[in-house]
Amino acid sequence: MLSSFGRRFGAPVVAAMSVAFVSASESPAATRIERVVSPGGIEAWLVREPAVPLIAFEFAFKGGATHDVAGKEGTANLVSGLLDEGAGDLDAAAFHDRLDAKAIELRFSASHDNLRGSLKTLVENRDEAFELLALAVNRPRFDAEPLERVRQQVLAGIRRKSTSPNTLASEMWWATAFPGHPYGRPVEGSADSVAAVGADDLKAFVGKVVSRDTLKVAVVGDIDAATLAQLLDRVFAGLPKTGQPVAVADAVPQGLGQRQVVELDVPQSVLTFGWPGLLRSDPDFMPAFVLNHILGGGTLSSRLYQEVREKRGLAYSVYSYLMSMDHAGLILGGVSTRNDRAAESLAVIEREVGRLGKDGPSAEELDKAKKYLIGSYALRFDTSGKIAAQLLQIQLDELGIDYIDRRNDLVAAVTLEDVRRVAGRLLLQDMLVTTVGRPVGLGNVGQGG
CATH class of the missing domain: 3.30.830.10 (Metalloenzyme, LuxS/M16 peptidase-like)
Incomplete structure (x- = not known):
């Protein structure tokens, strides 16, 4: 047949x-x-x-x-x-x-x-x-x-x-x-x-x-x-040639500077925080990707992990990541911490984000981040299913059939100047924070609070 x-x-x-x-x-x-x-x-x-x-x-x-x-x-x-x-x-x-x-x-x-x-x-x-x-x-x-x-x-x-x-x-x-x-x-x-x-x-x-x-x-x-x-x-082949697409407006996250709390009787407060990031097509995406690894993407090495967990023991886990959707770019993060330490945890996170935005990373931090991101890339391709999923995402992101061949070179080409410039572009913004629990010292605060 x-x-x-x-x-x-x-x-x-x-x-x-x-x-x-x-x-x-x-x-x-x-x-x-x-x-x-x-x-x-x-x-x-x-x-x-x-x-x-x-x-x-x-x-x-x-x-x-x-x-x-x-x-x-x-x-x-x-x-x-x-x-x-x-x-x-x-x-x-x-x-x-x-x-x-x-x-x-x-x-x-x-x-x-x-x-x-x-x-x-x-x-x-x-x-x-x-x-x-x-x-x-x-x-x-x-x-x-x-x-x-x-x-x-x-x-x-x-x-x-x-x-x-x-x-x-x-x-x-x-x-x-x-x-x-x-x-x-x-x-x-x-x-x-x-x-x-x-x-x-x-x-x-x-x-x-x-x-x-x-x-x-x-x-x-x-x-x-x-x-x-x-x-x-x-x-x-039997599907319609074209669909009926719905127009979706590009969007920038609102509510920056707000701190919103939902009271829930649990021993830990969960905080979600975020602010505007980049679309995948933005020329600064790769420097931003490396920057985020330094901020909160590196599991054990990131600034947030070191400051929140290792130095102060405020949380077991803290993280940030880039999220590039079709119509919005975001930097998102989260942390779970004791209710009585929620305000302290948020203050440390905000302070570290601002410090990295103002001063940028060190040359040593950049070098370690690039080595990790280059060396770990192959782990995304260790099964047939992972390879297929990666190839599909590359197509959805319109990165080109040769992207896998170019990707590590793109990471390697990121300079300290690039990362510091992008840090100033992305990290010196107010963040929207939503918290669920009974956090001590965190109340609902509006725009500019």
């Missing part, structure tokens, strides 16, 4: 790029990334690995929870939970039986910006796996029984999170930072909005988002380009 399919549509278009997954100072272990374009025009990046009898297949469509209709937030999340709950002529039980019989892993997930899918299968079960994937993507059923079952699972999760200090602090931060914007709404939605979503809403969401124009695909495993091209068309 596959061979006749291939003859009918002709040969795939393939371009190749050799990529080294180790730093330039090491003996390179090159892996070949092929750009495969199917006869139907579906593009994928492929890393062929015949030594492992597996295929890891990752894909994404642009448009996630940002495309939920107002009042029906959580639609994208429900779609991701139902795409493998029956498709075509197979109800949920029959669909799962066929997946389980061949040990096929098929998962979907939704974020604010994307709807993603992941397929893992043994090569010997390839045809069955891709047949089921094609059904899920093209002919989802959204039957009443699985819809209500998944809805109740989501609602149970929302109820559990309503008593979680970490979730409460995070959701309050996002709601305050992005009022009236889709980023201010939880991907899972609320109890009321999830209850309002029906099958027609799920179908309408699929019609808006699941289309070929925003599709990105990454594949790793024992499969050649010609076979992959046939499978790409088998799964995706």
